[in-house]
Structure formats: C-alpha cells, structure tokens
Amino acid sequence: MITERDIEHIAELADIGISKDEVPEFTTQFNAILDYFEVLDTVVGEGAPAAGITNVFREDEPRPCLSQEAALANAGSTENGFIKAPRVM
Amino acid sequence: MKTIVGLEIHVQLATATKLFCGCSTDYRDDEPNTHCCPVCLGLPGALPRLNRKAVEYGLRVAKALDMKVPEESEFARKNYFYPDLPKAYQVTQYDKPLAVEGTVEIEDDEGHEKIVRITRVHLEEDPGRLVHVAGGSKYSLVDYNRSGIPLLEIVTEPDMRSPQEARRFLNKLRTILEYLGVFDGDREGSLRVDANISLEGSERVEVKNISSYKGVEKALTFEVTRQKNLLRRGQKVTRETRHFMEGRGITTSARGKEEEHDYRYFPEPDLRPLRVAGWVAEIDLPELPVARKNRFMAQYGISLNHARTLTGDLKLADFYEEVAHVDPALAATWVADTLLGELNYRNMGIAAVPAERFTELLALLRSKTITDAAGVQVLREMLDTCAAGKPCEPPAAIVDREGLARATESEFTEVVEKVIAANPQAVEDYRAGKNGALNYIVGQVMKETRGRADPRELGRIVAESIDTGGV
Amino acid sequence: MAGTFDFSPDDRCNAFITTCSTAPFTDGPLAGTAVAVKDNISTAGIQTTCGSRILEGYVPPYDAHVVELLRNAGAAIVGKTNMDEFGMGTTTETSAFGPTRNPVDPERVPGGSSGGSAAAVAAGFVPMALGTDTGGSIRCPAAFCGIVGLKPTYGRVSRYGLIAYANSLEQIGPMARTVEDASRLMSVIARYDPRDSTMLDKPYDHGPTADIAGLRIGVPEEYFGEGVDPRVAETVRDAIGVLEGLGAETVPVSIPGMRHALAAYYVICTSEASSNLARFDGVRYGPAVDTRKTWHEAYQDLRQELFGTEVRRRIMLGTFALSAGYAGRYYAKAQVARRNIREDFERAFRDADIIAGPTMPTVAFRLGEKSDPLSMYLSDILTVPANLAGIPAISVPCGRVDGLPVGLQLMGRQFEDERVVDAAFAYEQEVRA
Numbered sequence: 001m002i003t004e005r006d007i008e009h010i011a012e013l014a015d016i017g018i019s020k021d022e023v024p025e026f027t028t029q030f031n032a033i034l035d036y037f038e039v040l041d042t043v044v045g046e047g048a049p050a051a052g053i054t055n056v057f058r059e060d061e062p063r064p065c066l067s068q069e070a071a072l073a074n075a076g077s078t079e080n081g082f083i084k085a086p087r088v089m
Numbered sequence: 090m091k092t093i094v095g096l097e098i099h100v101q102l103a104t105a106t107k108l109f110c111g112c113s114t115d116y117r118d119d120e121p122n123t124h125c126c127p128v129c130l131g132l133p134g135a136l137p138r139l140n141r142k143a144v145e146y147g148l149r150v151a152k153a154l155d156m157k158v159p160e161e162s163e164f165a166r167k168n169y170f171y172p173d174l175p176k177a178y179q180v181t182q183y184d185k186p187l188a189v190e191g192t193v194e195i196e197d198d199e200g201h202e203k204i205v206r207i208t209r210v211h212l213e214e215d216p217g218r219l220v221h222v223a224g225g226s227k228y229s230l231v232d233y234n235r236s237g238i239p240l241l242e243i244v245t246e247p248d249m250r251s252p253q254e255a256r257r258f259l260n261k262l263r264t265i266l267e268y269l270g271v272f273d274g275d276r277e278g279s280l281r282v283d284a285n286i287s288l289e290g291s292e293r294v295e296v297k298n299i300s301s302y303k304g305v306e307k308a309l310t311f312e313v314t315r316q317k318n319l320l321r322r323g324q325k326v327t328r329e330t331r332h333f334m335e336g337r338g339i340t341t342s343a344r345g346k347e348e349e350h351d352y353r354y355f356p357e358p359d360l361r362p363l364r365v366a367g368w369v370a371e372i373d374l375p376e377l378p379v380a381r382k383n384r385f386m387a388q389y390g391i392s393l394n395h396a397r398t399l400t401g402d403l404k405l406a407d408f409y410e411e412v413a414h415v416d417p418a419l420a421a422t423w424v425a426d427t428l429l430g431e432l433n434y435r436n437m438g439i440a441a442v443p444a445e446r447f448t449e450l451l452a453l454l455r456s457k458t459i460t461d462a463a464g465v466q467v468l469r470e471m472l473d474t475c476a477a478g479k480p481c482e483p484p485a486a487i488v489d490r491e492g493l494a495r496a497t498e499s500e501f502t503e504v505v506e507k508v509i510a511a512n513p514q515a516v517e518d519y520r521a522g523k524n525g526a527l528n529y530i531v532g533q534v535m536k537e538t539r540g541r542a543d544p545r546e547l548g549r550i551v552a553e554s555i556d557t558g559g560v
Numbered sequence: 561m562a563g564t565f566d567f568s569p570d571d572r573c574n575a576f577i578t579t580c581s582t583a584p585f586t587d588g589p590l591a592g593t594a595v596a597v598k599d600n601i602s603t604a605g606i607q608t609t610c611g612s613r614i615l616e617g618y619v620p621p622y623d624a625h626v627v628e629l630l631r632n633a634g635a636a637i638v639g640k641t642n643m644d645e646f647g648m649g650t651t652t653e654t655s656a657f658g659p660t661r662n663p664v665d666p667e668r669v670p671g672g673s674s675g676g677s678a679a680a681v682a683a684g685f686v687p688m689a690l691g692t693d694t695g696g697s698i699r700c701p702a703a704f705c706g707i708v709g710l711k712p713t714y715g716r717v718s719r720y721g722l723i724a725y726a727n728s729l730e731q732i733g734p735m736a737r738t739v740e741d742a743s744r745l746m747s748v749i750a751r752y753d754p755r756d757s758t759m760l761d762k763p764y765d766h767g768p769t770a771d772i773a774g775l776r777i778g779v780p781e782e783y784f785g786e787g788v789d790p791r792v793a794e795t796v797r798d799a800i801g802v803l804e805g806l807g808a809e810t811v812p813v814s815i816p817g818m819r820h821a822l823a824a825y826y827v828i829c830t831s832e833a834s835s836n837l838a839r840f841d842g843v844r845y846g847p848a849v850d851t852r853k854t855w856h857e858a859y860q861d862l863r864q865e866l867f868g869t870e871v872r873r874r875i876m877l878g879t880f881a882l883s884a885g886y887a888g889r890y891y892a893k894a895q896v897a898r899r900n901i902r903e904d905f906e907r908a909f910r911d912a913d914i915i916a917g918p919t920m921p922t923v924a925f926r927l928g929e930k931s932d933p934l935s936m937y938l939s940d941i942l943t944v945p946a947n948l949a950g951i952p953a954i955s956v957p958c959g960r961v962d963g964l965p966v967g968l969q970l971m972g973r974q975f976e977d978e979r980v981v982d983a984a985f986a987y988e989q990e991v992r993a
Binding site for chain 2: 013015048052053054055056057058059060061062063064065066067068071072079080081082083084085086087088
C-alpha cells in the first residue's frame, strides 16, 4: 500500500515536481498499478536473460568533435564558451 | 586508538580518446566545450561505444596488482542529478566489476613491508567540470571537455593505519600505474581520492573530493585530530560524508541531502557485457618498480636507498638509466641526491632536464675537470635556464664562461698562502690543536677560488703549509 | 534524379508535428519517395521533440543512422510525425502537440505511440513512414489505422539517434500501406551501424515472396483469451484460416509467461525511462532552465512544467521500481519474467515457424476513452511479449469489426524478419486478389 507521503517521497527521489492536488490521484493510480504488478511475486526462477553478444569495442582512435558553436547551439544560455546551469547549493 | 583508513582512488586512464566516444582526451589547454560530441554531451539518441584500450589498461592494472578477473563483467548506470553529468547517470560498473581481490606492498610506519588489499577495480566515465563564478552569482558554468574521460576506480580494503601510510600507498600506486603506461600523474586533476577514516570502535567518516597526493595526508591528519578531539570531549563521531577544502586544509560536513543518495543502479542496456578474463594471460607486464629496484642494485651496484628513490618515479628511473653509463655510482648520487633536491627547490619535474646535458656534466665531474662544488653551480645554472624555458647551455660552456674549471695546484698554493697570512689567529688555533680552525681556513680558500678547488685536497695543502711553517 | 519534394498536406488528423514544405532528395532506391519520420528519431536541422514540450525547439546537430540511410537512399523526409510523449502511450493522446485522429474514423484514436506515422500513411500523405516500437508502438497504430507495421528483431536496426524511452526493448521499424513497401523501407534502414553496440551485422535484403506452403503457424491460446474482443479474435482466426488455405498448417503453442508479460514490461520500460529522461534538464538543449533558481528547485520545476502527466507517472513508477528496497521485488523479478518469456518463445518456435494472433485485443478506442492508466496499459498485452523476447513481429490488416480495422500479428524467430514479412505478404496478396 502506497501512501500519499510515499508518493511525495518518490517524486523527491525522482527529482520531479508534483503539485499538492496531484498527489491523491497519483496515489490511487500507483496503488492500482502496483496491485497489478503483484503478479511478479509468482515469477519462478532467477537470473536475467543470457548476455548473447559480448565484447563490443571501438578502437582508441580520435574522431572529430563538434565545433564549440555546434556544441552550444541548443543550450539555453552560455558564457565565454561555457554553458550556464543553475548552481547546486 | 587505532586509525583505520581505506581509499577509493579515481585515476584518469591515459587513452587517446574518451571511454565511450572518439573525442580526444587532450583537452587541458583548450577552450571549454571543444572536445565534445553527441555522446559525451549526452545529446538525445546518442549511444556509447566502449574503448577497447581502456579495458586493456584496466586489465593491465588488474594483472600488476595480482587481481582476479571474473568471467563476466558489466557496465551499470548510477543515476543522480547534477549539472556536470550530462546524461544524469554515470556509466560505471557496479556488482560486476572488471577485477577483484588484489594487493599492493608498501612500508608501514616502522619501515616494515606490509600488504594493502585491493577490493576491486572498475571502469567508469568522468563527469564534466563545473566552474563556480566568483562574486555571488546564482549560476555555475559547465565545460563538458572532461565528460567521458575514462576513469579507473581502485578501491582498497581498510588496511592503512595512518595518514602517512595512506600517502605511501598512493605514491606506490601512482608509480605502478605510471610504470604500466596507463596513467600520467603530471596531468592536472588526473587523480582524485575519497578516503574512509575511522578510529577503532568509532563511526566511519568519508572524506570526498581530495585531488592531490599531499591533500590525502593533510585531510586524513585533520580528520584524525578532529575525531580524537571529539572523543576526548566525550562526544561521538557521526557517520557522515565530509568534503576536503584543499585551500584551508580542513574537512567540512556535506549536508544531509547528499547522503540520502539512492543511485538506482541497473545494467546499462546500451552496452554489452565484457568477457575478458582470457585476455589477462596475453598481457606482457613491463618491469614494475620492485623488480627495477632490485635490478638497479644488481646491475649498477648502487645502494638500496638510491635504488628505491630512483625507481620511485618512472621518469626519474628512465632518466637515471640514460645517464648511468658515465659512472653508475656517481650518477646515482648526482641524480638521487643533488638533482632531485635542486628540482624540488625549483618545483620542476625531471622531464625538463635534458639527459644529454646532464651526461656531459657527469663526465666533467668524473674527469675531475670540475669539483663537486663547481658541479652544483653549473647544475643550478643549467636548471635556471631550463626553468626559464631557454635551451640548456652545454655545461662545458658554463664552466668556461664562469671560469669554474678546477684550480691548478700552483693557483691555489698562492691563495692558501694569502689566506694563512691574513688569518694569524686561526693559524694559532690550529697549532693549538683546534680542528675547526683548519676547516675555517679551508672555507676561506674555497670562497676565494669559488669552489674550484677540491676541499679535501685543500685541507691537505693548508695543513702542510702551516706544519712546514711555510709562512 | 534529384530534386525537392513539395509537401503541404491537409493535415486534419494532426499527424505531423513538423512538416518540411520543400524536402530535398537525391538519387537512390527511394528517389523522390516521401517518407515521414517519427519525431523521436533525430534529424539534423529539423526540430525533434518526442512529442514533448521539454524538447520544443531542439534541433539535433546530427542525423540518426536510419535517417542517414533514408537520405542516402534518395527519400524525401517530408516531416516529423506526432506521437505519445516520449512514446509513452497507446493512443497518441499524450502528445504535447495535441492528439492525432484516426483517418478511418476521426472520433477514434490512431493507436500509439507511432500514431502520427500510421495516420500519415493511412491518410495517404506518404506511402511509408518510420515508427518505433517499444511495446507495440508500431503494430498497435498499424492495426488501428489499417496499415502494415513491422517491429524488427532487436538489434537489426540501429538505434543511434533514436531518443531512448526503453533501450532494451525498442526498435525503429517501417510502416506502410503494403507489405511490399514496408519491406522496401526495411531494406533501406536495416544496415549495420557500429555505433549501436547492441546491434548485429545482419542486413535485411529481401523481396517478399508469397509461397508459404508447409509453414507451421503456432497459435497460442493466450492470444485469444480473456480481454480479447471475441469479434477481433474471430476475425484473426479467419485470417489464420486464409494462411492455412495457402498451404500453411497450424499448431497449438503456449506462452505461459504471458501472465507476467505486461507487469514485467511496465517495470522494465518505466525503470529504463526514469533514467533515460533524467537528462532533460534545460541546460544543453530544450527550453532553458531558470539559472536564477538553485539546481534541484530549477530542475524539479522544469520537469513538472514541461513533462506531461503520463511521463511523470512513468518516471515515478520506474524510479520506485529501481529504488533501494524495491528493486529486488520489481526490477529483478521483471528480468526473470523476461527471461522466462524468451524461453517460452524459443520452446514454441521448435514446433512453429511463426506465431500468429491479434495485434490488439480490440479495435481503436474513442478519443478520451482510456482515461485510467492501468486500463490503457492492459491494452498492450498482446504486443509487449515480442519486445520482451526481442523477436520480429508484423501487423497486417485482416478485416474490420464495426467498420474499424483489425490487425493480424505474426511473430517470428530472432533475425527471421524475412519469414514474418513473407507470411504477411502471402496473406495480403491472397485477400487483395
């Protein structure tokens, strides 16, 4: 059983904003979905699917980089070739 | 109260390209965001491609540290949000690392050999670099040139018992990595350390963010003192993460949020697992520090101390072998004692010294064309020009220009006579049996001849002159 | 032969997010053919949004591998098609750019998440389009709109440039009005690309043939069980009868792991998505983050504002499924279930060459009909198994119920995409004749 506090905690863990009035609906939906997921408790066996292909590599050979202009083209704001980001407090 | 230290060391591997893309790793002197592509910028849709060389380098380290390489290893995503982490996850290795269970031999505080166990090594990508703008700006600046540089994380067991041991371990590890040709310790920021430290019976503290060899000892020494003081005052050590403030030499508590991390690791679905255990047998390790030290003693007949010093740094050991042919013993003294001291004083690296010129200097010393004292003067002159970025003048030219050739016997007999005449009191004292007086007179002659005379020879001549009553 | 393709469709069904009114093309096997590309596939110089406001205005500096191949083949890329935001939906209603309507019935959804591509083909704007399929996102809209859609074997088409939703499940694939066109498009895009480490060098070079005499068709009971509209089931059984009439034989097979398939799928895709979608922080691309706020505050606000509700719900679900204390119960168990399903299919493919069933349990929903997330998820039950097993699966139109198209789904062994294409082609040729 997931509570509204759990939902707020998960939103915090996911670093995703959630408004107060969304919490009850999310809680109801989560509980319905997680109830459905309970079927996984009946899964028998262990181990993930076998690896299949392994050892896929690239050689250590330099390739051209994007120009600084192209690297910054989609950035919201830049300063002297750097990209601006909010400060971590 | 026993101190218990374990380390997590991140070293940048010296590959030509990044871990998952073909961008060059040689970014240090370049403009920000010029060594980037869709992969290391984390652009939507870009996919990682693993650099084979990084895996080879990791395995080289594994073999040198006598580690086990599991049949299968795997990359995983470590999820956390930070502006320098372009994909909001770091591709690293979690429960299936590249190698496990190794050893490094160091000296403990009493000079005895001891083993530090290595828990695991694994490959991961470096995040970008954040620059905090001075003057209270609300924002940071990000440069992704570093993003994706291959890191090898090396995790030890808590086997070190003092900050000094931790430093010795790091020096040893660095030497091994350099010998293996997988690491260039001269690159700024190429090594970063997180240290776990506790006093026996107390909680453990993790100190993050130490970015120099000296910093590790400083940070740990600070922590030992801080934790002992807490206990002395009857308080408890809190289990926490602390940051090392390099400039102030102190550690400060990282606030709650950072400790609550739940990294939600899961296997990286864009990469295939590794099955590389079989590669280990194919790796030819180069000569490692211990073997080279033993060879130096046997081949060149030099002392344990000299051999240890010379092999403690790959470039220094290479340099020694380039100049040793002149006279191995003379070269050992001049490299390990004189040259190293002069370099440290100038904060210079061995790479700045041309071996050819140093060989010429050794030849001048060996042929007794100059005295040791004059040799030091010539060496200083050479290093000063190197440090200024000018081409190093041949030592013979310096000797000529400065008139530093060994004085002829007739030349210094004259000076001896002059000095004896000018210091009658010292002569009296010598005759009265005060040995210091002779040294004083010799020193005066040395000064007059600017080190061009050999002090031992001078001592003999001065004594003879006085004894024979020549004055 | 090279030139530009003038493209100005009367897009009443909102199939496109971006259209290119003059699309250049070159010589090649698809010279001058208009191709629409789903908007989660990177196109250099053309906005690529994934149906989300968080990527509004993002212009990729590079082409996805499949787009490069399309351009080299002479195709004119005429637009980027609408989709459920980041592929998270079965109706194309979660798009930030408004829902796409089904050209067959504008009151109905086209299916999703590649609803824009399916509608563009069904409406006749383009003969073929690229879609992507994580849990049915090519086959579902193909079925609902009455066109052909192929989800290739995992690892057959490069994902380089596909904006990831769930990396271990998804593939880019062709959508077209005919099996032959779908196969032609597949021949262009299924080419080895070393940039995708999960890919195998098994190019698709195939012209479909209608000879299926002796083909063993597995019919799993689980595909005709509870939740499947009986009229849909009947239509599909009739279609299988047509294949039998062409010389194929049917054998009963069973996929017992189906009971875990949907839960396993939703745990895996939301887990991967929670990680994949964390990079959209408004720093390097997308609408700019507010740099006056602190990092976590700015990041949370941006994601709340620019991600739709379904996306945020799935990010939270995946975060939960991977979180300490729960990963063992959800993520790890889902991996075991996935392995079991894969083995179920391997076993079934010992007795059968292909497996047949309905693509979707029902016909297209009315717009707004699936308002509850779980009931929406449940409609993916017949498509997700192929993604979990990594096998090829095609949906080919096989009749109508209430005037709405029904899709026949044909699944094959890994890297036997050719075989499912042939079976679909045989069916299509037979019913058209």
